[in-house]
Structure formats: C-alpha cells, structure tokens
Amino acid sequence: MMVQGLLVKRMKHRNSLGKRGDGIMRRKTGVLAMSSFILLAGCIPGMERQEDGVDIEQEEDATEDSEVEVSPEIPSLDNYYRSVLQDGKYISGAAREFHRDVVYNRMDLERVEVGMQELASEEFNQDDYFFREGQFIDSSELNSWVMRRNEEDNPLGLNPPLGEGESFEERESSQPRVLSNIIEHNYVVENNEGNLQVGGIVIGLSMNSIYYFREENEDGTYEAWQDKEIDKETSLEEAQDIASQIVERLRSEDRDNGALENVPIMFAVYREAARDSSLPGDFIATGTAQPGEDVNNWDNLNETHYLFPSSTANEEQREDAEAFNQFRDKVNNFFENFVGVVGEGYYQNGEMRELSIEVPITFYSETEVIAFTQHVTDKVEQRFPDISVEVEITSSNGAEALVVKEPGDDPFIHVY
Structure with missing residues (x-):
C-alpha cells in the first residue's frame, strides 16, 4: 500500500483537452525497461546551450562520452512523457529562471x-x-521578446509599443502588454540511426487577461498598481500574430544551423488568471505550424475552473454546486467542530471532468483519521460517481490521507 501510494501523481487535468475530452491520456499497466541511447552531447540540437553560466561546448573534450538517456517508465494514474537525461541528470530549460520571475501567480505557471x-x-x-x-x-532572448517593441532599443519585442497619451496611465492602458510569458518545450525522438533528435517543439504563449502597471517616481518609489482588462478575442488575435513571428524566428538558418527548419512547432495559448485569483487561468487555443508552413489550423478550446463553494459556481454551475454543498455537509457531520472543505472543479465544454478537494482537519488519532477517510470516500462515491475526484486530507502536521476516485473504478485510498 505504501509503495502504491508513492506512485500516485497529482491527477489535476489528467484528461484535460485530450482529443477534446475523449481522454487521450492513457493508463500504463506495466513497467518498461529503461531505454538508453549513447551519443555525443552535441548530437541533439540545442544541447550546446549555456546552463547556469556554463557553456557545454567549452567542455566538449571532457564530455565526449557523455551519456544521453531517457528516464524509466513507471506505472501511475497518469501517463507522462519520459524525460531526456544527460549523464543521469535532468536537463533544465535555457530560460528556467526567467519564467519564475515574470509569472505572478504560481498556479498559472504550473x-x-x-x-x-x-x-x-x-x-x-x-x-x-x-x-x-x-x-x-535562452533567458536573454526571451526577455527581449516579451518586452515592448521599440525600433531603436528592442526591435524584437512582441508586445506592442507604448501607446500615445499625455499621462503615464494613458500611454500604458491604450496599448497594454498582451503577452506575459513564453515557455518552450522540446520533444525528442529516436531517428533511424538510433540517435536522439528534436522531433517537435511546443511553445506556450501565456497571455495577460489583465495588464498590471504602475509608475515609478523619481526617488525610486512606485505609485499604486493600475490595471487594464484585455478581452479573450484580443488575446487570441494577438497570440496568432505572435505565433507567426516566433515560427519565422525559430526556423531561421542562424538558429542552431537551421536545426528547426523541418520541425513541427505547436502553439498553446493560455490566458492567465487575475493576480488575486484562487484558480489558475485557462487554455483558449492551439495551432501547429507543419514544416515549411505557418500556423494555419487554429482550434479554439473551452475550459474553465470553478471554486467550490463560491457565488460564481452557485450562479453558473448550480447543480454541481449543490452536490458539492451536500458533500461538504456530510463531511462536516463526522466531527463536532466545523471542517473547511474547498474544491476546484475543472470543466470542458461546460461539463465538469475533474474535481480536486482539500479537507483540512485538526490532528486526530490514526484510527480516527482512517475512519474519517473511509467516510469521505463513501461520500465521494455517492455524490460524484461519474467524474475524476481527488481528495487531500491534511492537518497542521501535513498530509494525512489521499483519496483518488476514477469513473468506473474502485477508489484508491492512502493514509500516510
């Protein structure tokens, strides 16, 4: 039971967006042996990038026999990509520090x-x-891309130039920064010679739903934050234009000797949540540029998150909100004192697909935690039989229990 519990992954959004709700994320039922591919580090385009200030090319002699392999496959409730490792180590992104600095809401980045x-x-x-x-x-290039375009100082900027107006607020709000962040993922495949090569690129365009800005005073202090809302249609239109520019830049012969000229490049457009939101934002579209082509097959996505309990959920998802409230009441009946129960529902095309629930409790004896977990599991099966549900039971000491229920399956229970 303990080993099985350690293999459980976070299930949030496991089936989200897959085949537009058909569930592309398949279960793995067996353990496959790790596949290793021995080759020079420079054989995979992009491996020459600097990482933490160290240029791998300068260490070519020392790493001539560098081993590039992929991580082993393990059984879990989720089917994740296996990762490329170099000398047994995970290969961090060339711009990993940049992303942490520019995204305000950690939930959005995750x-x-x-x-x-x-x-x-x-x-x-x-x-x-x-x-x-x-x-x-890399971070330097990415920083120039997400900044405002300025023909003299930053011609590569993908955000619009500063607008016109007499005041700081007028100039900023008339041309809000639509693009918040760009995230790059590489997908590597084994070629006919048994070597690894880049077979696909996915670019995440994280767009602002609200542009926040504030004026800096001469003494280095700042005025209060101001904001400008950006509608979904504008986000999508701007993202499509930005995607075309990025395709052209990535396929330049000057980038890694044209390594990406014949590689498909997929774009995933995401709208960030407001800074004070308790929920993450949503993906709104995808599009792919096949080799030699621009992005010409955009598909709109329809996903939403709701917080339970909340007035928004009560108004827009009344039936699900009522089911959650009944579940919460049944859970609270177990203890004499009130237990706070909070849920996050994930919706596709107006239907709830997944529900993540957090139940914080005061620490009790092990037997009482077990009894409470069994009680919660029973109520989950009664109220939410047809959706994926994950319940985390916590106390001031940390995690106490985990319940995972998939439609049509017996629930998985782990008490820590």
Missing part, C-alpha cells in the same frame, strides 16, 4: 507547464517522443 504536455500528446505520441525543457530560446 498549469501552463502541465497543460502544454497534455496538449503536446495530441501531436507527439508519448510512446515515441521524449520530453526535454526548451533549449533553443
């Missing part, structure tokens, strides 16, 4: 990164492709 892999599986089969964080766009 959702984008996981969601990009979910969407990638529609284009790059998980049985054939392996995952590697982006190596072709």
